[in-house]
Amino acid sequence: MTTTTSDQANIESPPMDFGDLKSQCVAPRPSIMGRRRSLSGILWLSAKGILRGLLTTLSYFRRPSTVVTQQYPENRDTLQMFERYRGRLSLIHNEDGEHGCTGCQICERLCPNGSIIVTKDKKNEATGKPALDQFIWRQDTCTFCNICVLVCPFDTLEMTGDFESSVYDRRLLVFNLNEYAGPTADQLEKLGDEELAKAQMKPMKKYQGPVPMCGGELDGIPKLDTGKSDDA
Amino acid sequence: MAQALMNLISAPLLAQAGRAAAGAAPSMERARTVSDRAADALQYSIWAAVLYIAIGLVAVLVVVSVLGLVMSYIERKVAGHFQCRLGPMRVGPHGILQSLADGIKLLFKEGIEPGHGDKVIFIGAPIFSITATILLLAIVPVAPGIQVVDMNVGVVYIAAVSGIGVMGILMGGWSSDNKWSLLGAMRAGAQMISYEISLTIAILVVVMFSGTLRVSEIIESQQQGWWIWRGHGVAIVAFCLYLIASTAELNRTPFDLPEGESELTGGYHTEYSGLRFSFFFLAEFANLFVFSALATTFFLGGWLPFHIGDYEAFNRVMDILPPVISPLFWFGTKCTVLIFVLMWFRWTFPRLRMDQLMRLEWKVLLPFGFANLILAATVVLTGLYFFPTAT
Numbered sequence: 001m002t003t004t005t006s007d008q009a010n011i012e013s014p015p016m017d018f019g020d021l022k023s024q025c026v027a028p029r030p031s032i033m034g035r036r037r038s039l040s041g042i043l044w045l046s047a048k049g050i051l052r053g054l055l056t057t058l059s060y061f062r063r064p065s066t067v068v069t070q071q072y073p074e075n076r077d078t079l080q081m082f083e084r085y086r087g088r089l090s091l092i093h094n095e096d097g098e099h100g101c102t103g104c105q106i107c108e109r110l111c112p113n114g115s116i117i118v119t120k121d122k123k124n125e126a127t128g129k130p131a132l133d134q135f136i137w138r139q140d141t142c143t144f145c146n147i148c149v150l151v152c153p154f155d156t157l158e159m160t161g162d163f164e165s166s167v168y169d170r171r172l173l174v175f176n177l178n179e180y181a182g183p184t185a186d187q188l189e190k191l192g193d194e195e196l197a198k199a200q201m202k203p204m205k206k207y208q209g210p211v212p213m214c215g216g217e218l219d220g221i222p223k224l225d226t227g228k229s230d231d232a
Numbered sequence: 233m234a235q236a237l238m239n240l241i242s243a244p245l246l247a248q249a250g251r252a253a254a255g256a257a258p259s260m261e262r263a264r265t266v267s268d269r270a271a272d273a274l275q276y277s278i279w280a281a282v283l284y285i286a287i288g289l290v291a292v293l294v295v296v297s298v299l300g301l302v303m304s305y306i307e308r309k310v311a312g313h314f315q316c317r318l319g320p321m322r323v324g325p326h327g328i329l330q331s332l333a334d335g336i337k338l339l340f341k342e343g344i345e346p347g348h349g350d351k352v353i354f355i356g357a358p359i360f361s362i363t364a365t366i367l368l369l370a371i372v373p374v375a376p377g378i379q380v381v382d383m384n385v386g387v388v389y390i391a392a393v394s395g396i397g398v399m400g401i402l403m404g405g406w407s408s409d410n411k412w413s414l415l416g417a418m419r420a421g422a423q424m425i426s427y428e429i430s431l432t433i434a435i436l437v438v439v440m441f442s443g444t445l446r447v448s449e450i451i452e453s454q455q456q457g458w459w460i461w462r463g464h465g466v467a468i469v470a471f472c473l474y475l476i477a478s479t480a481e482l483n484r485t486p487f488d489l490p491e492g493e494s495e496l497t498g499g500y501h502t503e504y505s506g507l508r509f510s511f512f513f514l515a516e517f518a519n520l521f522v523f524s525a526l527a528t529t530f531f532l533g534g535w536l537p538f539h540i541g542d543y544e545a546f547n548r549v550m551d552i553l554p555p556v557i558s559p560l561f562w563f564g565t566k567c568t569v570l571i572f573v574l575m576w577f578r579w580t581f582p583r584l585r586m587d588q589l590m591r592l593e594w595k596v597l598l599p600f601g602f603a604n605l606i607l608a609a610t611v612v613l614t615g616l617y618f619f620p621t622a623t
Contacts, residue, residue: 050581057314057580064316071318 081161086144088162089137091177092155097201098185099178100156103132107148107157115142124183126191126200131183139165139173154184262448263376266291288380292369296362296518300510301331303517307575314579341506346409349503353407358504358511361400365515365522367393372525373447375535375559386447387439390526391432394481397515398424401483401490404512405500416499419586420483420490426593427480427487433601434474437466437608438530441617451534456541456619458533463617466608471531473601478523479577480593482516486581489589524570525563532566535559541619 037045060066070079081087093099103120117136124131149157167173180201182188188197264272266288273280308320308330320327345351370380371389383389398421405417439445441463442453453459459467480487491499501512528534537550537558553561584592611617 053580054576057576060316061310061313061576064313066316069316 081163085161085163086146086159088139088160088165088175089142089148089177090158090160090162091135091179092158093179094185096185097179098188099132099180100154100184100186101132101135101178102154102184103130103135104153106151106153110147110151112145112147113141113143115139116148121181124187124200126196127183127187129183129187131181131187132178133181135177137175137177139175140170156184262382263379265377265379265382265448267381288370292366292380295369296366296514299518299521300514301335303520303571304334304513305331306571307517310572310575311579314576335510338506338510343506343508344503346503349409350407353403354503355508357400357404357407358508358515359400360403361397361515362511362518364393364396364400365518367396368522369518371447372522373451373529373534374525374563376448378559379448382446382448384446387435387445387450390447391428391435394431395425395428397481397519400512400515401500404504408500408503410503412496412498413500413502416490416492416496416502419492420500422586423487423489423589423593424481424483426590427477427597430473430593430597430601431477431481433598433605434470434477435526435530436605437463437470440605440608440612441467447529451529451536454533454536455539457539458531458536460531462619463608464611466604466611466617467531469600469604470608471527473597473604474527474531475573476592476597478527479574480589482519482523482574484516484520484574485578486584487589488583489586492583520571520574521567524567524574527570528563528566532570533562534566535563537562 072079091099091101101118103118105118105120108114108116108118115138117134117138119133119136121131121133123129144159146159149159165173182200188200191197191200262268266284270281270284270288273284305320305328308327312318312320320330323330323333345354368390371382371386373379373382401420401424402417405413405415405420408414438450438459441459442450444450444453454462456462460471461467463470483490489499491501493499496502501509504512533539535558537547537553539547539550551558
């Protein structure tokens with residue numbers, strides 16, 4: 001393989017970064033049919049490849065522990081999903097619980113299947129600027145395409161590694177992502193008045209925070225009778 | 233009434249006695265299968281014949297259902313070992329109740345029919361599929377006499393009947409009124425019909441070596457040694473062709489394009505649920521056994537132990553098992569090994585693309601099969617294989 005004069009083999013690709021997984025893109029191996037080989041050569045190569053594959057899996061079969069497989073329900077406490085994993089969408093909140101979403105609705109407009117609904121105050125009384133009211137995310141229709149995260153001009157969205165989301169009713173997969181309805185962290189800082197900022201962050205609606213909108217009224221989504229009143 | 237019952241029981245014995253009295257040479261007589269016994273009994277009482285037919289039918293049905301349970305369990309365990317998954321360890325000790333739980337789950341699932349589909353064909357497709365398997369199981373020789381029917385055109389029968397399985401899949405895909413099902417079925421049709429040619433050509437090599445189409449005689453012709461090593465490279469190539477073609481016939485990875493769950497959301501059985509779905513898989517798992525059993529029969533000497541020509545001492549060591557257990561042991565061992573190899577393939581090789589699949593068949597396997605067939609004819613005519621006097 002190494003003695004090939006094919007042009008393909010000389011291409012060196014830069015190392016690529018896959019989050020935690022450091023991997024180098026290796027130049028494609030010259031294909032069996034690309035070079036002129038005798039029939040017996042092709043047969044020999046094929047048989048060798050097949051046998052090598054079979055022996056590899058047989059070694060796994062004999063020692064299953066050498067396979068890198070996560071024993072999922074057992075390792076629930078220590079399980080760390082990869083950085084690039086696209087689980088639940090979430091609005092980034094800083095340590096004070098403030099978000100950076102201005103309610104510009106770019107994500108809503110660019111969402112391919114309308115899984116995001118952003119409602120906003122036309123004019124917030126304290127800052128005099130528009131502020132976020134509700135950031136609704138419908139996981140039941142989301143394809144996890146990541147476009148909303150990419151287009152957000154304020155870098156306030158992220159895909160978390162949270163993937164355990166099975167429920168018995170798809171209406172439970174409609175979330176309100178913002179912990180409070182109000183101005184962004186920047187605007188709250190500009191206010192200068194800590195008391196006023198705190199008042200701005202007080203919950204104004206019943207279903208605030210990243211909880212399922214199971215009790216909330218929303219266009220097109222019927223109200224769900226959970227039987228447990230509002231605590232769900 | 234009692235007399236009738238006595239007749240029923242003694243009929244085949246009497247018939248056998250009559251045949252022996254007529255002077256049939258006992259050494260030339262084959263072990264009598266269920267259908268032979270039914271035919272003998274027919275001379276005496278029709279009810280005895282019906283009884284034997286019922287016995288054969290029930291035996292095959294029991295084998296199919298037991299195979300479905302056992303195979304799905306083995307498949308899970310083998311897959312779990314290959315990938316270090318603990319999935320099949322949870323239901324019962326070592327997961328032995330998993331198949332049972334699956335069966336109960338499938339029983340309780342709703343059987344849904346697509347609204348605009350062709351209902352009759354939709355319901356008939358899984359039945360077609362399993363019928364092909366049952367017809368094939370009828371000719372599988374487990375041990376001398378433990379075989380439902382042993383006809384003189386056995387190999388032709390196998391080639392003909394295994395084609396019915398394609399019909400089941402095509403019907404299922406067509407009647408589902410679903411583009412994925414249709415695509416899966418079209419792929420299945422193209423694939424299974426193509427690979428059937430290679431399969432038959434591979435078997436023809438053995439037919440040439442043994443000079444018979446009768447399955448039990450093919451096994452008997454391997455008394456001096458199994459064809460896979462007696463036939464030199466020709467038989468080994470034929471065995472490899474058979475293994476590849478039967479993997480494709482079984483729709484197992486790397487040739488599982490008809491299902492192709494990642495690109496066709498289930499392929500031909502997308503619209504099937506509950507018991508109808510399980511019928512397809514019952515047929516598939518039973519077919520896995522059937523094709524392994526046929527490979528055993530054609531290439532590995534069926535129920536015969538490992539013999540080397542006239543080396544009496546070696547052969548006697550191989551014959552050490554009592555005659556009742558020996559055929560079952562040897563047949564079972566060979567079959568299990570082949571089934572494991574097919575499962576091993578599944579967890580090793582990635583799925584092929586459709587054009588690669590077709591190229592492999594029409595440009596590689598088929599020319600090789602024909603060349604191998606001609607070579608085999610030369611080998612047979614010149615008597616170049618080991619112990620040619622045996623045939």
